[in-house]
Amino acid sequence: MNSVLARIYKVHDGLTRAAAVLAAIGLICIVASYVYEVVTRYFFNAPTAWVSDFVSYALCASIFLALPKVTMDKGHVAVTILVEVVPEALADAMHTCINLIGFCCLGFAAYVSLQENIRQYSKGIETLAIVPVPQWWISSFITFGLALSSIYFLRYAPASQRVRGDVMTERPG
Amino acid sequence: MEWYVTLLAGVAILFALFLSGAPIFLAFLFAILTGIYFIIGPAGYPMFANSILDTASITSLASIPLFILMGELLFRSGTMDVLFDSIDKLVGRVRGRQYVLVVVLSAVFGALSGVAMAVAAMLGRAIMPGMQARGYDRDIAAGLIVSGASLAPIIPPSLLAIIVGSIADVSIAKLLIAGVMPGLLLGGIFLVYVFVRIAMNANLAPANVTSERGEISLGEQAIALIRILPFAIVIFSVMGFIMLGIATPSESAATGVLGALITAAIYRNLNLKMIWESVMASITVSAMILAIMVMSKMFTQLLAFTGATSELVQLVANLGFSPIVMLVIMLAVPFVLCMFIDTIAVILLTIPIYQPVVTSLGFDPVWFWLLFLINITLGAITPPFGYTLFAFKAVVPEMTISDVYKATWPFVMLFLLGIAVIIAFPGVATWLPGLTG
Amino acid sequence: TDMKMLTAWGPNHSGTANMAYGYITLVEEMTGGEVSIKPSGPEVVPGGKQLQPVSSGVFDLIYTHGLYHTGTTGIGAAIDAVNGDIEKRRMSGVWDWVDKHYQETQNLKVLSIPTATTGFRFFLKDEMDPNKKLDGMKIRALPSYNKIVGSLGGTAVVIPFGELYSAAEKGVIDGLVWPTVGAVGFKFHEVTPYLAEPAFGTVSYLIMMNLDKWNALDADTQKAMLEAGHKLEQDTVGVFNKLLEEENAMMVEGGAKTTSIGYSLEEANKLFADRAMEVAIEKSGATGEAFRDFVASKGM
Numbered sequence A: 001m002n003s004v005l006a007r008i009y010k011v012h013d014g015l016t017r018a019a020a021v022l023a024a025i026g027l028i029c030i031v032a033s034y035v036y037e038v039v040t041r042y043f044f045n046a047p048t049a050w051v052s053d054f055v056s057y058a059l060c061a062s063i064f065l066a067l068p069k070v071t072m073d074k075g076h077v078a079v080t081i082l083v084e085v086v087p088e089a090l091a092d093a094m095h096t097c098i099n100l101i102g103f104c105c106l107g108f109a110a111y112v113s114l115q116e117n118i119r120q121y122s123k124g125i126e127t128l129a130i131v132p133v134p135q136w137w138i139s140s141f142i143t144f145g146l147a148l149s150s151i152y153f154l155r156y157a158p159a160s161q162r163v164r165g166d167v168m169t170e171r172p173g
Numbered sequence B: 001m002e003w004y005v006t007l008l009a010g011v012a013i014l015f016a017l018f019l020s021g022a023p024i025f026l027a028f029l030f031a032i033l034t035g036i037y038f039i040i041g042p043a044g045y046p047m048f049a050n051s052i053l054d055t056a057s058i059t060s061l062a063s064i065p066l067f068i069l070m071g072e073l074l075f076r077s078g079t080m081d082v083l084f085d086s087i088d089k090l091v092g093r094v095r096g097r098q099y100v101l102v103v104v105l106s107a108v109f110g111a112l113s114g115v116a117m118a119v120a121a122m123l124g125r126a127i128m129p130g131m132q133a134r135g136y137d138r139d140i141a142a143g144l145i146v147s148g149a150s151l152a153p154i155i156p157p158s159l160l161a162i163i164v165g166s167i168a169d170v171s172i173a174k175l176l177i178a179g180v181m182p183g184l185l186l187g188g189i190f191l192v193y194v195f196v197r198i199a200m201n202a203n204l205a206p207a208n209v210t211s212e213r214g215e216i217s218l219g220e221q222a223i224a225l226i227r228i229l230p231f232a233i234v235i236f237s238v239m240g241f242i243m244l245g246i247a248t249p250s251e252s253a254a255t256g257v258l259g260a261l262i263t264a265a266i267y268r269n270l271n272l273k274m275i276w277e278s279v280m281a282s283i284t285v286s287a288m289i290l291a292i293m294v295m296s297k298m299f300t301q302l303l304a305f306t307g308a309t310s311e312l313v314q315l316v317a318n319l320g321f322s323p324i325v326m327l328v329i330m331l332a333v334p335f336v337l338c339m340f341i342d343t344i345a346v347i348l349l350t351i352p353i354y355q356p357v358v359t360s361l362g363f364d365p366v367w368f369w370l371l372f373l374i375n376i377t378l379g380a381i382t383p384p385f386g387y388t389l390f391a392f393k394a395v396v397p398e399m400t401i402s403d404v405y406k407a408t409w410p411f412v413m414l415f416l417l418g419i420a421v422i423i424a425f426p427g428v429a430t431w432l433p434g435l436t437g
Numbered sequence C: 001t002d003m004k005m006l007t008a009w010g011p012n013h014s015g016t017a018n019m020a021y022g023y024i025t026l027v028e029e030m031t032g033g034e035v036s037i038k039p040s041g042p043e044v045v046p047g048g049k050q051l052q053p054v055s056s057g058v059f060d061l062i063y064t065h066g067l068y069h070t071g072t073t074g075i076g077a078a079i080d081a082v083n084g085d086i087e088k089r090r091m092s093g094v095w096d097w098v099d100k101h102y103q104e105t106q107n108l109k110v111l112s113i114p115t116a117t118t119g120f121r122f123f124l125k126d127e128m129d130p131n132k133k134l135d136g137m138k139i140r141a142l143p144s145y146n147k148i149v150g151s152l153g154g155t156a157v158v159i160p161f162g163e164l165y166s167a168a169e170k171g172v173i174d175g176l177v178w179p180t181v182g183a184v185g186f187k188f189h190e191v192t193p194y195l196a197e198p199a200f201g202t203v204s205y206l207i208m209m210n211l212d213k214w215n216a217l218d219a220d221t222q223k224a225m226l227e228a229g230h231k232l233e234q235d236t237v238g239v240f241n242k243l244l245e246e247e248n249a250m251m252v253e254g255g256a257k258t259t260s261i262g263y264s265l266e267e268a269n270k271l272f273a274d275r276a277m278e279v280a281i282e283k284s285g286a287t288g289e290a291f292r293d294f295v296a297s298k299g300m
């Protein structure tokens, strides 16, 4: 493989792993903030205004930070009934076709999402919440997750990248 | 375009994409992007971006990663092994005893959570490995977990029951309590089925512990009992906090995680590496599940935009057959719709149109809407498309989706049997709420 | 002409049933069937994300409340702070001010601001002692009425809508604040059966149209749609007072009782209005201040 490409791949994988770590931290923060809310509300009669909103922001960010890792691990759920019975050559062709479609669809979705991020930023749109924040703070994670995932679909398009036999033997994560 | 052309085309395209082996979320995405272009035009794309944001930031969905995390922690800390071993020692003579454990756990966690997906993923993670290691039949275990998890929206607390109650204008309190007996009935049917299967084929359950290792002493049994007591902390940190009014159902998923950590500490299996691996696995599995959910939501919105779904429901509501035929058709529609589109959307689209029909047919509202609730839950475990199925598949990589389908079908039939019983004997659903006046 | 309307709530919501569908009927009557409007609810576009597709013209009309788009502009929510007399709102120029604001910033033409003078009320788990007010109580409240909760000695708690019923049932909260009309549908009286009298504040909804679509209409149609909007505002006051009686009766039949938490209506109205205006200023800055000053200058 071309060394420039190899370096790009390395950066891509590195970003993906780092994003997954952030996603995991996001989940820890969700647990911690919920527990904090329960304790302060019940035992100190001092509920917070921010926990509910924070959880929703952290959830959205964590999902889309972790999405590239799922795509990298080829961990998405798929119905493989047909692929299991067709000839190998056809299965390979379908694999390439699906991955190219995946690249285009996710790439386009990321583009749409980016346009929306820009609109939200330029119009100063905030989230509908008790503790509002600029909407693009949250929605740009969607763009990030879709974009990084789309590149994996392109990288996995060659037939040699098809997972043979069972769909998924390794647990993700 | 006629509404049925749109509906059939949409569903056919999605079906073809599923079968092509494309990731489920990608199949939806493709259908959405092309659908928006042809149905709304490019001006509809920002709606799509906003729909993703809206679905992905629904606070109550946080219970999905939290429940999965609970399951990961219980499994990785060996808490489940302790539970399995203790059950072996306590009821070693009952062949297939761990199946009973699965049904009981799914009823308990179903009662704790209102989200079937969360329970399916949690139990799939916590129970499946132990069951297989002990020689239990994989398909029966999988079917039990998936169908047991589907009791979550039926046994209170249940967000779906609250939504159905407020839109259908029936007492939420009655609808919630009406779910208790049908939930237990279904759990009972599952158990009877399992023991009939074992009676017919002894290989489906490992032999008795007693015959393997000789008689287990009373002392050993007492120790086994003491060993499972810390598990009660997990149950209490979820259920107790809800019942005592300390935490909301979503928050209790987080306190449950805390409970699982405390339990792991008691078993001296708590370490940072285990916690980190659990968190990592939970968030990636959740991303996989929620990616499907986010996309199917927009597909649902698109179908709703064309008016196709409400036309279908309208058509059914106006058929004017005899009450029993109407009942079956009216239940069949949400059941079929739930194979392809989001449960809550089915509720929003169907109930307003059904409500006057239910009144004019003279159905008991609590009874009808409870049946409706059971049906849409069933839709989520009926192959080929169902959130609960995918959530389970996501945590059990060693099974293909076809394996999961195969495991689930018998339980779908059992669900239908349960529904038939509730139709034949409405008292199963209406007796308890009747007591509350 | 066929038009598409987005409604923030489904058809079972009394606001949608009476205001949105009421408007649709009025427009059909007044245009002699020339204009027909097809409504879709939150199953097509979630309630909080409906402004954008109407601004961009995917849909023609919207029925909503300002609180559903405070992320975009706070003016809609601030209408609740204005005197509820709909004719005075029109004569004083407040109605036109709001219309101009939405035209200039959101590409939307305001057609009607139907207002329920039935306002909001407290739903409580237990009977209250008017002397103690809400001392030590945990009340689920949105920003627009958290000030009232605080001034009565209560603590405002944030609970997402989906968890509200079970939170009230199990006693995570001691009560909640909800629009007086429409609450019966959410069955809050089953878990918080004590309804505090009197209700306070007003709830002002918005019916708006995409400005480009509006400009493309002929003058007669425009006139008819605006007249339908005015008629709807006039009808709404009476319709909601009647709904209030009906829904109160239904809740009482379902076990609800009235209670008092010892506030004066004037005080509650003022706290509510002040807070609604503060929200507008927090969200819309100088525009919000300009709206507040304009409303004040008109004595509204």
Ligand code: NA
Pocket: B110, B111, B112, B113, B114, B115, B151, B152, B153, B154, B155, B156, B157, B158
């Ligand atoms: Na439940």
Ligand code: NA
Pocket: B338, B339, B340, B378, B379, B380, B381, B382, B383, B384, B385, B386
């Ligand atoms: Na299904």
